[in-house]
Amino acid sequence: MLVTNIEIIPGKRITKHLGLVQGSSVRAKHIGRDIMAGLKNIFGGELKGYTELLQESREEATERMIQQAEAVGANAVLNVRFSTSSVAAGAAELFAYGTAVVLE
Amino acid sequence: MADLTIFMVLLALGYGFGRYAELKHYKSIIRREKEFRDIPAVTTKFPPLSKAVDAELVSGSVVISVDYFKRFIAGLRNLIGGRVTAYELLLDRARREAILRMKEEARAFDGHIIFNVKLETSSIHKGRKNGVGAVEVMAYGTVLIKQ
Amino acid sequence: MEYSNPKIPEGINASTQHPLKEFFLLTGGVLGGVLIVVVVLTLLADRLAVYIPFESEMQLVTRVTDGIPAEGAEPLPIESYLNGLADQIAAEEGLPPEMQLTVHYVDDDLVNAFATLGGHIFMFRGLLEKLPNENAVAMVLAHEIAHIKYRHPIRSMGRGIIFGLAITMVSSTLGNAMTDQVLANTGGVTVLKFSRDQEREADQTALNALYRRYGHVDGADLLFKVLQQQEREGEALQMPEFFSTHPLSEHRIDDIHTFQAEHATATDVATVPLPDQFVAWLIPAETEKTD
Numbered sequence: 001m002l003v004t005n006i007e008i009i010p011g012k013r014i015t016k017h018l019g020l021v022q023g024s025s026v027r028a029k030h031i032g033r034d035i036m037a038g039l040k041n042i043f044g045g046e047l048k049g050y051t052e053l054l055q056e057s058r059e060e061a062t063e064r065m066i067q068q069a070e071a072v073g074a075n076a077v078l079n080v081r082f083s084t085s086s087v088a089a090g091a092a093e094l095f096a097y098g099t100a101v102v103l104e
Numbered sequence: 105m106a107d108l109t110i111f112m113v114l115l116a117l118g119y120g121f122g123r124y125a126e127l128k129h130y131k132s133i134i135r136r137e138k139e140f141r142d143i144p145a146v147t148t149k150f151p152p153l154s155k156a157v158d159a160e161l162v163s164g165s166v167v168i169s170v171d172y173f174k175r176f177i178a179g180l181r182n183l184i185g186g187r188v189t190a191y192e193l194l195l196d197r198a199r200r201e202a203i204l205r206m207k208e209e210a211r212a213f214d215g216h217i218i219f220n221v222k223l224e225t226s227s228i229h230k231g232r233k234n235g236v237g238a239v240e241v242m243a244y245g246t247v248l249i250k251q
Numbered sequence: 252m253e254y255s256n257p258k259i260p261e262g263i264n265a266s267t268q269h270p271l272k273e274f275f276l277l278t279g280g281v282l283g284g285v286l287i288v289v290v291v292l293t294l295l296a297d298r299l300a301v302y303i304p305f306e307s308e309m310q311l312v313t314r315v316t317d318g319i320p321a322e323g324a325e326p327l328p329i330e331s332y333l334n335g336l337a338d339q340i341a342a343e344e345g346l347p348p349e350m351q352l353t354v355h356y357v358d359d360d361l362v363n364a365f366a367t368l369g370g371h372i373f374m375f376r377g378l379l380e381k382l383p384n385e386n387a388v389a390m391v392l393a394h395e396i397a398h399i400k401y402r403h404p405i406r407s408m409g410r411g412i413i414f415g416l417a418i419t420m421v422s423s424t425l426g427n428a429m430t431d432q433v434l435a436n437t438g439g440v441t442v443l444k445f446s447r448d449q450e451r452e453a454d455q456t457a458l459n460a461l462y463r464r465y466g467h468v469d470g471a472d473l474l475f476k477v478l479q480q481q482e483r484e485g486e487a488l489q490m491p492e493f494f495s496t497h498p499l500s501e502h503r504i505d506d507i508h509t510f511q512a513e514h515a516t517a518t519d520v521a522t523v524p525l526p527d528q529f530v531a532w533l534i535p536a537e538t539e540k541t542d
Contacts, residue, residue, distance in 0.1 A: 018255060018256070035420060183421075189268065
């Protein structure tokens with residue numbers, strides 16, 4: 001599965017557009033991590049727990065988008081966009097969407 | 105004791121009505137998605153250059169709130185960590201509804217395909233102490249209309 | 252080029268699992284977790300609080316009660332009587348000598364008595380009026396003295412502080428009012444269990460002291476009958492035991508009867524009457540005003 005955020009793959013022809021596919025994931029870390037992050041906020045610096053949390057969510061969102069693309073019979077997702085939103089305190093919401101296509 | 109009773113009643117109400125509304129909404133989403141299947145929406149920016157067409161900006165948005173029961177589950181989930189399924193369902197519903205509303209607008213223009221679709225999510229209303237109140241999802245794109 | 256929007260199967264972005272399943276798993280897990288954390292924290296606080304010497308506990312209280320009369324002022328006749336009785340019971344309970352008792356009389360309708368930090372015991376007029384003989388008064392005192400003997404006031408305080416800290420830490424991080432509520436309530440109910448255990452412990456010690464002093468425990472259940480009466484009349488709210496700080500009055504009365512059955516009683520069980528002036532002592536407020 002080819003996942004890219006460009007529209008045209010040079011040298012390859014799109015034979016079929018299969019429309020929008022999307023993947024999203026909302027995840028939270030356990031309270032211990034939240035407390036540690038709260039403490040870390042005093043000193044500044046990277047909040048490892050949260051970096052990990054967002055990374056995991058992003059991977060899961062992408063994974064789900066790919067699942068959707070596979071389900072409709074595509075072999076590539078073009079023009080992929082990511083967006084992050086905070087739905088609830090302490091939880092991260094990652095969203096990925098793109099156009100599923102069949103490449104030649 | 106009284107607090108507990110009120111809490112239990114709210115939970116039960118939230119569960120009952122929330123579940124009913126959710127199942128009904130999903131039914132309607134699936135039905136309308138089928139209906140609008142002839143208007144594809146893609147994120148691609150460049151439509152194939154062929155005959156001249158009219159273009160029009162279309163959008164659809166929706167604000168959905170999560171019920172008391174789900175909010176409770178999500179709160180507990182926040183303690184343990186992991187996938188917050190209560191909100192995943194909420195967002196899934198909101199996004200599909202927003203896309204459908206965009207397509208409804210496209211149909212009103214007699215359009216046949218929507219290009220460069222973008223989705224925006226925001227939590228517009230934060231409940232007490234930052235708990236999620238509701239999410240707003242907006243979908244927008246450009247519809248092409250055959251001349 | 253062909254454009255289409257095929258149907259995407261459900262259940263990729265949102266799980267199709269039944270929400271009730273998650274609900275039960277989560278509530279079970281979280282409540283269990285809270286239970287364990289609270290029990291561990293309170294046991295810890297309990298263990299540590301006992302190491303605070305009684306002297307520093309008394310100093311802590313003197314700082315607070317400074318300025319409240321009592322100190323230096325002539326004790327009321329009722330207070331002298333209660334203090335005398337308390338000292339005798341304290342001897343029966345084997346209260347360590349460094350633990351000094353001070354019984355205060357509170358001129359209020361409230362049907363209550365409590366022991367607090369620094370060996371201070373407060374007896375309310377409302378309760379004393381309802382007790383017909385010395386044995387019943389002795390039971391109240393013996394119960395409160397037992398609290399002091401086992402350092403219950405400072406242990407409860409330690410528990411309260413640790414529990415409060417834990418809740419504050421979690422709630423400030425979580426920022427979800429509903430979850431706070433659930434955590435605080437579960438924790439609170441767990442803490443109540445400790446409180447009830449303390450009451451039972453105090454009851455047993457009090458009964459033993461009474462038995463040693465009078466040779467029987469008649470009249471001991473009068474206190475709880477008074478409390479029961481209050482509950483029936485709706486003056487005190489009756490809650491299920493699970494949500495109360497004290498065991499139910501009927502359970503406490505049952506415990507007394509069990510104690511009575513287990514211990515051989517002298518044939519001539521007579522309750523000791525209260526001093527003749529007792530009723531007159533109970534209204535010091537008026538007498539003071541006439542001075």
